[in-house]
Each structure stands twice: as C-alpha cells, then as structure tokens.
Amino acid sequence: DAHKILVLAGDGIGPEVMREVARIVQWLSAHRGLKLEIKEELVGASSLAVHGVPIRDEVIELAKQSDAVFFGSVGDPAWSHVAFDKRPEVAILKLRKELELFANLRPAQLFDALLDASALKPEVVRGLDIMIVRETVGGIYFGEPRGIETLPDGSKKGINTEVYTTSEIERVARVAFDLARKRDNRVCSVEKSNVMESGLLWKEVITDLHKRDYADVQLTHMLADNCAMQLVRDPKQFDVIVTGNLFGDLLSDLASMLTGSLGMLPSATLGVERADGKRNALYEPIHGSAPDIAGKGIANPLAQILSFAMLLRYSLNRSEDAELIEKAVSNVLTSGLRTADIMSDGMARVGTEMMGQSVLRE
Amino acid sequence: DAHKILVLAGDGIGPEVMREVARIVQWLSAHRGLKLEIKEELVGASSLAVHGVPIRDEVIELAKQSDAVFFGSVGDPAWSHVAFDKRPEVAILKLRKELELFANLRPAQLFDALLDASALKPEVVRGLDIMIVRETVGGIYFGEPRGIETLPDGSKKGINTEVYTTSEIERVARVAFDLARKRDNRVCSVEKSNVMESGLLWKEVITDLHKRDYADVQLTHMLADNCAMQLVRDPKQFDVIVTGNLFGDLLSDLASMLTGSLGMLPSATLGVERADGKRNALYEPIHGSAPDIAGKGIANPLAQILSFAMLLRYSLNRSEDAELIEKAVSNVLTSGLRTADIMSDGMARVGTEMMGQSVLRE
Numbered sequence A, B: 001d002a003h004k005i006l007v008l009a010g011d012g013i014g015p016e017v018m019r020e021v022a023r024i025v026q027w028l029s030a031h032r033g034l035k036l037e038i039k040e041e042l043v044g045a046s047s048l049a050v051h052g053v054p055i056r057d058e059v060i061e062l063a064k065q066s067d068a069v070f071f072g073s074v075g076d077p078a079w080s081h082v083a084f085d086k087r088p089e090v091a092i093l094k095l096r097k098e099l100e101l102f103a104n105l106r107p108a109q110l111f112d113a114l115l116d117a118s119a120l121k122p123e124v125v126r127g128l129d130i131m132i133v134r135e136t137v138g139g140i141y142f143g144e145p146r147g148i149e150t151l152p153d154g155s156k157k158g159i160n161t162e163v164y165t166t167s168e169i170e171r172v173a174r175v176a177f178d179l180a181r182k183r184d185n186r187v188c189s190v191e192k193s194n195v196m197e198s199g200l201l202w203k204e205v206i207t208d209l210h211k212r213d214y215a216d217v218q219l220t221h222m223l224a225d226n227c228a229m230q231l232v233r234d235p236k237q238f239d240v241i242v243t244g245n246l247f248g249d250l251l252s253d254l255a256s257m258l259t260g261s262l263g264m265l266p267s268a269t270l271g272v273e274r275a276d277g278k279r280n281a282l283y284e285p286i287h288g289s290a291p292d293i294a295g296k297g298i299a300n301p302l303a304q305i306l307s308f309a310m311l312l313r314y315s316l317n318r319s320e321d322a323e324l325i326e327k328a329v330s331n332v333l334t335s336g337l338r339t340a341d342i343m344s345d346g347m348a349r350v351g352t353e354m355m356g357q358s359v360l361r362e
C-alpha cells in the first residue's frame, strides 16, 4: 500500500529546495520500492495569492488523512500588511494546532565537515549534539484573549495570553524524557519560573512527572535567560532541552545557528495518536522561506532533504532509506561541495540543483 | 549638597562585590570631593530572612526619595519554594514598577583585553558594541490576569498576560532613538509580530514614531527568533536594539555573553521625570547573584564598579569621575589581572578583593 504524503512547499525558497527532494523520491521509488501517494497543495503567501487564505480547510482535512505532511516554509514580506489572521504564517500555526502537533523536535547538530562555518570557536562546538523539544500548540502562540484594542483616547493596547495546563506540559515532557533515554539520558527544562506563573507550573509539573515515571533520567531546570547565555558559553553541557512554544522558538533558532549549519537542520513535529493508531506528523527544515535569496538557485536544499529522511524514519518506518540519504549528504559535504550559506575557504561553491544532484549521485 | 544614594546589595555575591565599590566611594570622597549620603537596606533573600518580605514598603519609599538606587543582585535557590509573590526576585521587579523604571540600558561591549574569553571567534566579536534597550515595567512580567488555577479535574492551568500600550512602547522607543543619535544612528526593533498582536502593535507604534520624530535614524525590524540567531551569526550588524521585557531578558543576556565578559557589564534603568525634575534611576550589574560562587571571594567586582561609574555619569553628572573609574578598570585588565570568570592563559588570577584594590590603586 502506498503511503499518503501531503507536500506543502510554501513560499520563498520552499519550492526550490522541494524540487531536489522530488528527485530523491523518484530514485527511491525506482530503486528501493518506495511507494508514495503524493498530493501537493499551496500554503502561505502562495495560497493567499490564489485562494485568499493562507491555508484552505480542505488542505487541513487532507493533512489529517495523510501519513505525513512534508512542509517547506512560509512567510513573505509582501504579505506582512494583510490582516493578522491572514498572514502566511497562519498556515503552519493552523496545521500544528488542527493536527495537534504538539512536540517539535529540533536537533542542533554540528556536521564536522562544517566546523568552519560556525561563529563559535571550534573547541566550543566540536561534536555538538543537542535536541530541543519545543511545545508547539500551546503557550502565548494560541492563548486567549488576544488582539489589539483601541482605547478611549485613540491609543491602542496589544494583548496576548500565555496559557499552559498540566496535561499540555506532561505530554511534551514525556516526549523529551523518552528521547533522552535513547541519547545521553539528560533533560534540561527551561522556563522563567521566577517571573511567570505559567513557568512555575511548567517546572512543577515536570518535576512531579520526573519523580513518578522518569527518575532514571537526569533532570535539571534552567531559567530561559540563563539558557540563552549557556547555549553560547558552553552548549555541549546540554543533551535534551524541553521548553514552551515561545522560548523554544528563540532557543532552537539560537542553538541551530551555533552549528553554523542552519541550512542543514531538519525538524519533526509529532502529534497525538489518532483513531487509526498512527500519529500525525509534520516534517520541515528549521530555516525559513528566505525571501532575500528566493529564485536565485542558491538556497541550500540539505535541510529539506534531511527532513525527508526524518519522515522516512519516523512516519514510514524506513530507517534504511533514511540512512542512505544521511550518508549521501555527509559524503557530499566531505567531498567539499558547499552552497553559499555554508561556504568556506577551499571548498567548491554550488547552487541548489547541483547540491541536490550530488546527493542523488551518492 | 550630598547626593542621596540607596544601596541595595542583595543576595549571593551582591554584598561581596559591593564592598569593592565602597572603597572606591571612600577614595572619591577623600580626593575628589564626592559627597554621598548613603543608606543601605536589605533586599531579596536577605530581606526575606529578616523581614519576611523581599522588599519592605519603606525601602521602596526611600528609593523614590533617592537620587539613585545602586543595586547588587537578588535570587537564592533556598527561597525558590516560597509563595510566588514572596520570592527574592520580587524586590527588583517591584523597584522597577514602583519607580516606573521603564528603560533598561544594557551595553554589550567587548573589552579588547578580554577577546580570549569569548566563545565566539575573534573576527566575529572584535570591537563589538551593542546597546540593548529593554522595556522593563510592562509586557508579560506585569500583565493581568496571571496566576495558577486549579481545574475541576484537579489539574492546573498557569496564566500570564502580555500587554503593551501605545504610550509604553513610544517612551521606550524614544530612549532608543535618542541613544542611537549619539552612537551609530541605527535602531533595530525586535518583536514577534508574525505571531503576537502585542508584537504587531509594537512594530506599528515604532514605525509611526520613527516617521514622525526620528526619520534621521535608520530603523529596521527583526523577529525575535531571527535576532537570537543574528546575534550569534554576526553581532556587529547591530547598533541599538529596542525590545520588550521578555525578549529583552533573553537577548540582552545572550548579547552580553557574546563578549565573554558577563562579569564586566553594567546596566542602568531609567524612569520618567519626577516632580522635582530629576529622574528615578537604578544601576546594577547584568550578572545575577551567582549563589554557586557566593562567599568564596572569587566573584568579579568589575560590573558592579562599572555600574557605579554609570551612576556617576547619568545621575550625578560627574563624567570625569566616571571616566577615572573606567580608565582604571581598563588599565587593570591590560596589566593582566583576571578573576576566574574571565581567566585565560598567561594572566594573573585574582580574587574579588584583589581586583577591587587594583582598580583603586589605578
């Protein structure tokens, strides 16, 4: 039976890097018996342009019926002035919420061949391997009340609400603890419990859960401001970090930039179990739509390619194919090929297509 | 007439590093005619231990009547389990709020002599000089409703509210624009306007104010997650950054860690004009109470000393004295003295007192 995959390339460099994955899918179908039933739909600014909404309800429905959603990126400065609930970013936020994709797994891993690309000293980042587990359907991203009110004197007031409940915190913490057991067995929970009650609850719930079900895992707590500092001072102190939606947004971007390989890093967002026993899941690169370089053929397709490897492993149970891809990427990097974003002296600069082709050849 | 200074040393290393400033004050009184009327009070865990509250109302009153508040640091793990409104951190939060200290100025400056201490490559941070202007009396730190509710099923819900109004945004933006004019004339405003309406308002208000009163300053906008990345990738692209309370907390700690000199960085928090024409102001190091090294005599007193220099310059109009101190600090560093936090090869390691004495000698 064919696996149902919904492909949402999105905006900016999304479609360009997606094309390189398509070639790999063709190869896997021809040579490794991969059977995919692929549907493609517009999201983000591309959907706004055609349908007037960042994502149609039909697309959400389709996503719910798929085995996995393979996502590019959304966001376009041209649409930054539309009504708040029509901006391109709503597409990914809605997908996360409607499919209850609550745990975003963001590895920050240094590829040894790319040590030069990091802004940090080699001894600080060599061998870096952090996994950030970010909650993605709660917190200030979705809490009510929210909006902009006009006050009697004509001035305005902007409001957002951070909300976290015991069960929301527990389920994402479980993902983090389970992952840690397969890694270095350490979880650092990050919040701002000295200022925010939602952070205090976060800390308490994770402390209790740890005592109850995960006492074998080492648990530490860290304030978010300190975590931002520690990620720069000594990132290798971390194994798994678990945190809320907003802190996770900043800290995971920060952590991936430490590696100098933002264009390399994939992510997976996992949902709750469905009625059919499967789990909703969405795979996307950590980088955004990069409108400044879109259409120039210079974007790095590796994060999108590696996101597909994650999809093969986690949603389709095809670890061997995933490893084939990961090995090919690693060989290409070792051979010295680089897109502009990870360029350094003595390497060969290539564009999006050439990089994709080279992975394919491997 | 003597200047009224309220000294609040606080917890952890606060009192230790404060002692080194006291020696400098004595010297300035004896040799430079500085006249201070100093009052000292307990805050944070030290106040909790004696008075049962993190800061007494009398101390707030005293602060309001002072020309400046000179603050150490608060926070103590032993008090992390007290009721939320009794934790040590309430002391600084209450001072900011009650004295309406809305603009926290946090320089992230690299001292050339300390280039080795940074985790970043020398070419990335050499000459770094950023000023972060953080809003400190609004946002999610103070918004209502807030708290932890128990739900019918016994589970809990933690709530915090982010609120920003036009006038709160404008006044802190003015401080940023005014500072930029004395520096490299560039302001980067940071929010999360693609997800939060309060961020959208932030962006709109600053855009309008810029058009109206500061068109000569270069204004850019950046999303907070991108800013966290850009601070690591290429921090020298920034001049002045202006942002809200929560993002400012993370980003300013991150920025100061880039310099490798967290123990070196002072900060000033300025309030609105008072009835007597003066401005409330509070000066404190960026670092925290560092309970892990408290009482060991190894803390770096330079951030506290440099905070006093800021106090002399901004609140007492004594720039010459401020420069004397800054020059002395710079000479001591050039001579090779280092406390443990900024230690590198070939330098002489000294404790808190020795470092303080050395500055005094200079």
Ligand SMILES: CC(C)[C@H](C(=O)O)[C@@H](O)C(=O)O
Pocket (backbone or CB within 6 Å): A074, A075, A089, A092, A093, A249, B194, B195, B225
């Ligand atoms: C596009 C945007 C809404 C999104 C977020 O803030 O979550 C992005 O920054 C991310 O991290 O996936």
Ligand SMILES: CC(C)[C@H](C(=O)O)[C@@H](O)C(=O)O
Pocket (backbone or CB within 6 Å): A194, A195, A225, B074, B075, B089, B092, B093, B249
């Ligand atoms: C102590 C704490 C409440 C405070 C804050 O979060 O503002 C501190 O981290 C700071 O940045 O001054």
